Amino acid sequence: MSAPTALELLWGSPQRPRRGPKPSLSLERIVAAAIELADAEGLANLSMQRLAERLGCAKMALYRYVPGKAELIALMIDAAIGAPPELSARQGDSSEEPWRARLRLWTLRLHEGMLGHPWVLEVTLGIRPFGPNEMAWTESALTALADTALDGAERLDAVALLAGHARTIAQQSANTDTGNLEAEMARQFSDSLATRAADFPQVIAAFAESGPPQARNNALDFGIDRILDGLAALTARR
Template sequence: MAGPTTTELLWGVPQPPRRGPKPSLTLERIVAEAIALADTEGPANLAMARLAERLGCAKMALYRYVPGKSELTALMLDAALGPAPEPVTLDATAAEPWRAYLTSWTETAFERYRAHPWALELTPGVRPMGPNEMSWLETALTALAGTALTGPERLDSVVLLLGHVRSLVQQVGTGIDDDNLEAELAREIGPILAAHADRYPHTVAAFTEQSGRGPGEPDAARNNALHFGVDRILDGLSAYIAAAR
């Protein structure tokens, strides 16, 4: 008999009960251990054999719960994302009632992907979406529902915000605190800029303008790429919505 599909696993379609003793594993435990494995050892080491070793079971035992790695990673992605921030009752008297929620939505998405950067590799392409991931789409679209944007424009707005999150998570990478990203970059290229300042005057100026410090010196006023980008995207949406009215 064929195993459950990715959609059935994501959405909890009931499976027929099995005879015999109660299983020692659960799908939830398998997914949680797989996430821990990807977090600590990287997605390249996410193999069914390695996962079975961590769970203390035979590799074949895993296939009783999940047919293969593609189904497993779909479950991992939905669990790692978790539910979207709680929907809010939008203040209809506010000029832009959608803006505060989308700001929180994007910041939370950044935090989730930063905690599990391997999840970025699992999101491209056409694929089944689980209930958690669907909640992210639904809540963002709900916030924009009262605007002059069309349905496709609301979807594109969500894609735009997620694209900003993806690009920053990819730039930060692993092993660097995102709050110190620009400081780390400035420290890395500082000696190069100091030696070739005449060739890159605008780059030097960009790194020194905020506080007058040198390009290799840290500055707490930097590292605002996430919020700056979100604000500018929402500014653009605001202008577009106003024009559409």
């Protein structure tokens, strides 16, 4: 019998419990331990051997559940991203149009999830198998846009724009010490330009007008607003 593929592991039916003692390992436990290891030490330090040591089992025991690291990572992504947020409750909490409020919350939660598991940013590029949780995030965002005048392709592109924006800010913030990307950039620019202010007057002016460094962390919200504004303008023309 051939080993299961990543898609089969992601979308396959859960195994029915067998009679007798509960096995010490399960696919869910393996994936959870792998996520903990990647969160703590980075994806580069994740190996089947390290994972086996963490679980207190032989390396070969893992292969009874998952055929290799590639399939394991596919399962890790879907488990780490989890289920999408409940968006319907947001409708009564905001003066925005419902679709805008829901997409704003969707993007903010996606960004938070990426920052919570920075290794996800490394492995969610290009063509790869999508699991049920990731698909549910897409379904959730498309549902928020279902009553707008956008067609199917435009709704998909809108979701890609918002996800891409969340990802870009998360990638930048993941490499900072505080998570406040703009504040750290401002400090670095200030040090770099301390003696060259006359050469870069617009940079100096822009940072001066944006408030103290600790208050600068608005790129995520600003980008969400501009994307939603563009979508609103497009729907208004319809």
